Structure formats: C-alpha cells, structure tokens
Amino acid sequence: MSSGHWRREPTVSIKGQDSAIMAKGITKRSDDYSQWYIDIVRKAEMAEHSPVKGCMIIKPTGYGVWQKMQQHLDRLFQETGHENAYFPLFVPESFLKKEAEHVEGFAPECAVVTHAGGKLLEEPLVVRPTSETIIWSAYKDWISSYRDLPLLINQWANVCRWEMRTRLFLRTTEFLWQEGHTAHATHEEAEEETYRMVHIYQKFAEEYMAMPVHVGRKTDREKFAGALHTYCIEALMQDGKALQAGTSHHLGQNFAKAFEVMFQDKDKERKYVYGTSWGVSTRLIGAMIMTHSDDNGLVIPPKLASLPVVFVPIWRSDEEEAQVLGAARELTKDWDPLFYKIDDRDHYKPGFKFNQWELKGIPIRIEIGPRDVANHQIVAVRRDTGEKITLPMEGLREKLEAMLEDIQQNLLAQARKRVEENSYVVDSYEDYKARYEDGGFFHVFLDHENPAVEEQLQNETRSTIRCIPFNAQEEEGPCMLTGKPCKGRVIIAQSY
RNA sequence: CGGGGUGUAGCGCAGUCCGGUUAGCGCACCUGCUUUGGGAGCAGGGGGUCGGAGGUUCGAAUCCUCUCACCCCGACCA
Numbered sequence: 322m323s324s325g326h327w328r329r330e331p332t333v334s335i336k337g338q339d340s341a342i343m344a345k346g347i348t349k350r351s352d353d354y355s356q357w358y359i360d361i362v363r364k365a366e367m368a369e370h371s372p373v374k375g376c377m378i379i380k381p382t383g384y385g386v387w388q389k390m391q392q393h394l395d396r397l398f399q400e401t402g403h404e405n406a407y408f409p410l411f412v413p414e415s416f417l418k419k420e421a422e423h424v425e426g427f428a429p430e431c432a433v434v435t436h437a438g439g440k441l442l443e444e445p446l447v448v449r450p451t452s453e454t455i456i457w458s459a460y461k462d463w464i465s466s467y468r469d470l471p472l473l474i475n476q477w478a479n480v481c482r483w484e485m486r487t488r489l490f491l492r493t494t495e496f497l498w499q500e501g502h503t504a505h506a507t508h509e510e511a512e513e514e515t516y517r518m519v520h521i522y523q524k525f526a527e528e529y530m531a532m533p534v535h536v537g538r539k540t541d542r543e544k545f546a547g548a549l550h551t552y553c554i555e556a557l558m559q560d561g562k563a564l565q566a567g568t569s570h571h572l573g574q575n576f577a578k579a580f581e582v583m584f585q586d587k588d589k590e591r592k593y594v595y596g597t598s599w600g601v602s603t604r605l606i607g608a609m610i611m612t613h614s615d616d617n618g619l620v621i622p623p624k625l626a627s628l629p630v631v632f633v634p635i636w637r638s639d640e641e642e643a644q645v646l647g648a649a650r651e652l653t654k655d656w657d658p659l660f661y662k663i664d665d666r667d668h669y670k671p672g673f674k675f676n677q678w679e680l681k682g683i684p685i686r687i688e689i690g691p692r693d694v695a696n697h698q699i700v701a702v703r704r705d706t707g708e709k710i711t712l713p714m715e716g717l718r719e720k721l722e723a724m725l726e727d728i729q730q731n732l733l734a735q736a737r738k739r740v741e742e743n744s745y746v747v748d749s750y751e752d753y754k755a756r757y758e759d760g761g762f763f764h765v766f767l768d769h770e771n772p773a774v775e776e777q778l779q780n781e782t783r784s785t786i787r788c789i790p791f792n793a794q795e796e797e798g799p800c801m802l803t804g805k806p807c808k809g810r811v812i813i814a815q816s817y
Numbered sequence: 818c819g820g821g822g823u824g825u826a827g828c829g830c831a832g833u834c835c836g837g838u839u840a841g842c843g844c845a846c847c848u849g850c851u852u853u854g855g856g857a858g859c860a861g862g863g864g865g866u867c868g869g870a871g872g873u874u875c876g877a878a879u880c881c882u883c884u885c886a887c888c889c890c891g892a893c894c895a
Contacts, residue, residue, distance in 0.1 A: 374887085485894080635854050642853095672855040679855095690854055700854085779895085 347680075349616050354560040355488075361610055362489045365619040365681050375487035375494035379603070382619075382681060383490075385627035386606055387497065391477065393529045393624065394499060394601070397521050403473040403501060408455050410479070411446040416454040419579040423453065426546020430482045448481040453547065453572070453598055456502045457580040464504060464594060467586050471514070472504040490607035491564075491817055498602035504594045506586065508573070511595035515571040518599040519552035522567035530605065531622040531733035532556050532612045533740050534566060535762070535812055537788030540769050542776075545598075549573040555787045555812065557740045558611035561760015563787045563814035566608050569599035612736050613705075619682030620704055622732050623725035630661040630721055631683045633674045635690030642667070648694045652714055660718075679704065684728050685721060705731050746810070750801045757782050757815065764810040766798035774802050778813065787812045 346364055348356040362368055367383030370376075379387065395405070414433065418424045427450045434446040449455065456474070464472060481495045501518060505511040519536055526532045534554035544551035548570035556566045577583070577593040585591050613620040623629055632649050636642040649663050664674050671688070678686050688700040688709075699717065701710045705728045712720055743761035747753045753763060768774045769786055778784055793809035800807050 633854095637853060667853090670853045670855090670857060672853080672857085674856090675854090676856050688854065692854080783895095 347616060347618060350559065357616070358607075358611060359489070361614050361619055367606065367610075367619070368489050370489070373494070375484060377489050377493050377495075379497075383606060386609065386621060386625050387603055389625045389627055390525075390529070390601075390605060391499075394525055395475075395477075397525060398475050398499075398501065401473075401517065401521065403475045403503075405476060406474050407476050407478065408452050408459070410449055412449050412452070412455045414445045414447050416458055417447050419454060420547045420575055422575075423547035423579075427451070427482075430484065432481050432483055449478075450480055450482045451598075451600075452476065452478070452480075452500055453502065453576055454580070457576040457582055457596070460502075460504055460594075461580050461582045464582055464584050467506050467584055470504060470506045470584060470594065471510060473501075473514075474503065475499055475501040488607070488817075490603055490610070492604070496603045498600050500598060500600040503597045504577070504582065505596070506584065506592075506594065508595050511571055511573070511597050514597045515552055515569045515599070518597070519554060519567070519569040522554045522569065522599075522601060525601075526554055526556065526566060527733065529622070529624045530609055530612070531624075531729055531736055532566070532608060533733065533737045535788055535790050536792070537790035537812070539568070539788060540772075540775055540786045542772050543785065545570040547572060547575050548598075549575070553788055555762075555814075556608055556612065557743060557762055557814070558608070558817070559739065560611070561743055561815070563762065563812075563816040564604075564608050564611070565787070565816065566605060567599070567601040570597060572596035572598060613732055614682065618680030620732070621682035621684060623684045623729045626682070626684050627659070628662055628683055629725055630685045630687060631678050632661060632663040632687045632689055633671050633678070634663065634665060635671045635688060637691075641691050645689055645691060645694055648714075649689050652699075652717065656718060675702075684725055703728055705735075748798065748801070753801065753813075754782060757784055760815065762787070763813050764793075765801050765813055766807045767811050767813065768800040768803055768805045768807055769811050771803070771805075774800065777802060782815075784813050784815050787814050787816060 347360040350357045362383075365382055366380045367386075368377045368379045371378050398405075411434065417427065417431070431450055432448040434448065435442055437446075460472065463469065477497070477499050479495055479497050480500075484492050484494055487493050503511070503514050505514060523534055523536050526534045534556045536554055537552065539545075539551040539553055541550075545568065550571050552569045552571075553565055554567045556564050558564055572595070574593040574595055576596050582594050583591050584594055609622070609625065610619065613622060632653075634642075634645045634649055636645045646663070646665055653661055653663070664678070666674070669677075675686065675688075682704060684704050686702045686704070688702065693699050697714050698711055699714060701712055701721065701724065702708070703710070703724065710724075740762070744764065745756065745761055746764045747756070748766070753765065757763065763784075767778070767786065769789055775786055778786070789809070789811045793811075795809065797806055797808055798810070799805065
C-alpha cells in the first residue's frame with residue numbers, strides 16, 4: 322500500500338479551561354450532544370460546510386458510508402423487481418402545480434431557475450425537491466396497457482429543499498437519496514408495494530445499519546404532500562430524540578389523475594393507475610452516527626464500512642519495519658484489497674494511528690509488532706467494545722469475518738437495549754409532561770385522527786406523533802388529551 | 818425585520834483603543850535528525866491582497882463612510 326494518499330486530520334485548537342472540548346477535540350455527549358455530533362462529522366472527516374449556506378461537501382469517509390448503503394439498498398430493490406433509471410434535475414414549474422396538495426407542500430422550499438444562457442426563461446424551472454411530477458409526466462407515455470404494469474422504477478439522485486435551519490446530513494439544502502416510483506393496476510397492488518418497501522427499509526435499518534426502528538403509518542398532518550397515506554420507519558437517537566429514517570407513500574390515483582396516466586385493463590375499460598413512491602436519504606448517515614458513535618469518535622457498523630480492517634504496524638528500527646511490514650503483507654497477500662489497509666505511514670507514531678482509526682470508526686484495528694511476528698500472532702481491537710484480542714495468524718481472515726459479524730450483532734443488540742430502556746408506556750398527559758423532556762419513545766393513547774389533538778400536543782410539548790405502529794397491541798384506552806376511546810397506542814416523541 | 822457580536826495563514830487567536838520598520842502566536846503543513854506497543858522531541862522552513870469598496874494621511878489591519886458574509890438573542894414559522 323502506498324502512503325501517498327493518506328488524508329490529513331483536521332486541526333482542532335483547544336480553547337480555555339472552561340471549554341467542554343476534551344483533548345481529542347470531541348465534545349462529550351453528556352456535555353453537549355449537538356456539538357458532539359458536529360465534532361464527530363468534522364473530526365471523522367465525513368463532511369464539511371460548503372460556501373453555499375446549508376449545503377455540504379461529503380468527504381470520502383462520509384461518501385464511503387453512503388456508497389455501502391447504496392450497494393445494499395440497490396440489491397434489495399433489484400431483488401424485489403425494481404429497475405434503476407434517471408430523470409432530470411429540472412422540472413417545469415407548471416408540472417409541480419398539477420397536483421394541488423403537492424405544490425402546496427413543496428412550493429415554499431423550492432429553488433427556481435429563472436434565467437439561463439443569459440436570458441429570462443419562458444417558463445421557470447424548479448430544481449426537483451422530489452421527482453413525482455417529472456416522472457409521472459413520463460409514465461403517461463410509458464403506460465397504455467395492463468401489460469405495462471406494474472412499473473417498478475427507482476432512481477439515485479440529488480434533490481434540493483430550501484430549509485431554514487440545516488444540520489450536516491440530517492437536514493441540508495441539497496441531499497442525496499433514492500426515490501422509488503411505481504405504478505400499479507389496482508389500489509391493492511399499490512398498497513402491497515407501499516407496505517413491502519417500508520419493510521425493506523426496516524430490514525435495511527436493522528440488518529445493515531444495526532439500527533432498530535418502529536414501522537408504522539404517519540398521521541395526516543405528517544404525511545407526504547400528495548399521498549393518500551405515508552408509512553415510515555422511526556429510529557431513536559442516543560439523546561432521546563426520534564428521527565424519521567425512511568418513508569413509503571401510497572399515492573393512490575392522485576398523480577395519475579394530475580398527469581392523465583391511464584391504462585386499458587383486461588375488461589377493456591380505461592382506468593387511472595395507482596402509484597407509490599418511497600425514499601431514504603443521506604440523512605441515514607446522521608442516523609448511523611447518532612445511533613452508534615461514542616465519545617471517542619465514529620462507530621461504523623461493519624456492513625457499512627468501506628474499510629472493515631486496518632493494520633497498524635509497529636517497529637523501532639529499519640530492520641523491524643521491514644520485518645513487520647513483510648509479515649503483514651505476507652499475511653494478507655490473498656485478501657481482498659478492499660477488506661483491509663496496512664497503515665504504513667512512517668511519520669505518525671502507532672499511538673496516533675490508534676486514535677485516528679478509532680475516530681474514523683473502522684470496525685477492527687490490528688496491531689502487529691516485532692513481538693507478534695515472533696509469536697506468529699496479531700492483536701485485534703474491536704471498535705465497538707475496545708477489547709484487545711490476541712489471535713494466531715493462521716486462519717485470521719475467517720476469524721476477522723466472524724468478529725465483524727459479532728460486532729454487527731452487538732451494535733444492534735446495544736441499540737435495541739437503549740431503545741427499550743428509553744421507551745415508556747404512559748397513560749396520562751400529566752405523566753407525559755413530567756417525563757417527555759428526558760426524551761424517548763412514549764406509547765400512548767391519542768386520538769390521532771383529530772389534527773387538533775396533535776397540534777395541542779406539539780404546542781405544549783414540542784412533541785409529535787411519530788407513527789401509528791403496525792405492531793401495536795390490540796388494546797383500547799382513553800385519549801390522553803380528550804378522553805375519547807382509542808384503539809391501539811401511538812408513538813409520540815420529540816424529533817429531529 | 819430589530820438588537821448585539823465577529824471577520825487577520827488550512828483551523829483557533831493576539832495586535833485595532835493611542836496609525837509608524839519586513840503583521841505575530843499555537844496547532845496543522847514542508848525538510849532534516851532522533852523517535853515509534855495509546856495522539857513524540859529538537860532544529861530549520863513555506864504559507865497573508867488583515868472580508869470588500871471608497872476616503873483621511875507622508876504613512877492604515879489600526880481612524881472615517883459605505884457594503885458583504887457569518888454567529889448569538891428576539892420576532893416570525895414549525
């Protein structure tokens with residue numbers, strides 16, 4: 322491995338004694354959670370601010386995570402019959418206006434191009450905040466028979482939403498995402514698709530991100546502008562705030578009607594098609610950070626790590642350097658080059674490298690020095706537990722694979738435990754008001770069909786109904802606010 | 818929109834009140850030597866249109882006017 326491409330660590334100056342910043346330059350979570358988050362993003366070199374307010378530059382460490390997410394998700398999409406395509410960035414303004422609720426929801430946060438080529442455009446172009454309109458305008462030409470259905474398309478793209486308050490990865494003006502857009506012959510098929518995809522998101526969150534989520538339906542107040550209803554996955558961050566991590570929308574015939582997308586069915590009738598759309602974004606990177614990382618830096622679940630294993634060789638003399646590096650190279654000569662890296666930089670001491678790779682969240686660090694070479698062993702250090710484990714060189718690759726799997730499982734178990742410990746069943750509003758400020762998921766009876774109830778909850782406690790969970794127990798109880806009998810509990814929380 | 822604050826090297830800052838050689842300091846960076854099992858030491862070195870424009874002056878980072886950007890508080894919104 323050459324050492325020409327190693328990236329420099331950002332500088333951090335330590336302020337006065339009163340500062341919450343510790344020696345490593347990372348604020349402790351217990352001192353200031355949002356500052357901790359900013360420190361992790363910056364110190365682990367995931368992203369930085371761009372010259373344009375609210376936009377971000379995603380650096381290789383951050384983009385590497387996104388590429389792993391893309392890999393896994395793309396496979397899950399393709400396994401369920403979806404194909405990728407690409408639609409344009411610019412949407413004629415008139416398109417956006419064709420679906421009333423949709424335009425009302427998105428107009429305030431759209432960026433609009435009015436000039437191009439030095440001239441005023443005849444019709445302004447909206448930079449897509451989402452692509453339903455441009456895609457459905459194409460579907461009108463793509464669909465004419467029931468034989469064209471279902472149409473299962475996904476695209477990986479950037480979108481732009483002009484947000485007032487932004488935070489790296491969690492809410493940025495421009496972000497990367499995937500958006501699936503499907504068309505079906507019947508309401509039932511569209512419903513199946515909407516339901517299937519939200520569960521694919523759940524599978525991805527739990528099996529790949531090691532992030533437990535609740536799956537359920539959004540209230541009308543929180544649903545997508547233009548949808549009949551929205552399903553979602555909701556995760557709980559370490560500070561007790563909820564984060565919407567993915568959504569899947571049943572669009573009914575709303576966009577089909579707006580764009581006149583019809584098909585001739587077996588019964589010879591011409592009918593409007595039913596649609597769905599679903600998406601997850603680079604926000605998932607923020608979710609990953611706030612689910613697993615600690616005061617020492619980033620923690621990347623093995624399945625999202627573009628670099629799972631890093632070797633830190635240790636030597637004193639030139640002879641030892643040759644010996645140790647030689648042993649490391651010999652040991653790994655048949656390994657996949659994407660699986661590991663040997664950190665042979667000679668201008669940093671091993672201790673510095675330990676800290677740097679820890680900060681960057683690499684799942685396993687391997688220490689190999691003269692003593693190890695003599696004993697034909699290495700020392701593996703787990704990022705999740707910090708445990709140091711001496712392993713023989715024989716069969717190391719297989720042992721590391723097993724250890725990665727164990728780290729993945731342990732991270733999920735830890736996260737599950739944390740969510741369980743911060744989930745509460747509450748029956749009275751007084752009780753809720755006394756406890757909500759400490760964060761967590763609260764399972765309560767609430768008349769979620771009445772928007773005024775949710776509005777009051779939000780005004781008084783800055784909390785919202787995160788979802789009406791699919792797996793709620795069959796029980797009945799009085800609405801916490803109005804006393805009206807409700808079936809099943811909903812999940813409420815303060816959220817990002 | 819109102820009030821307050823800050824703009825000086827990649828990052829963090831001093832210098833500005835009271836104008837005066839070549840604008841400093843720490844970290845980072847480069848070179849060399851010594852180091853290397855949890856963030857090394859010493860020596861040398863590179864890097865600045867002092868946010869921008871205009872003015873006062875023999876002379877402006879420093880004084881005056883205008884302007885831009887960002888941050889905090891409030892208002893608005895959620």
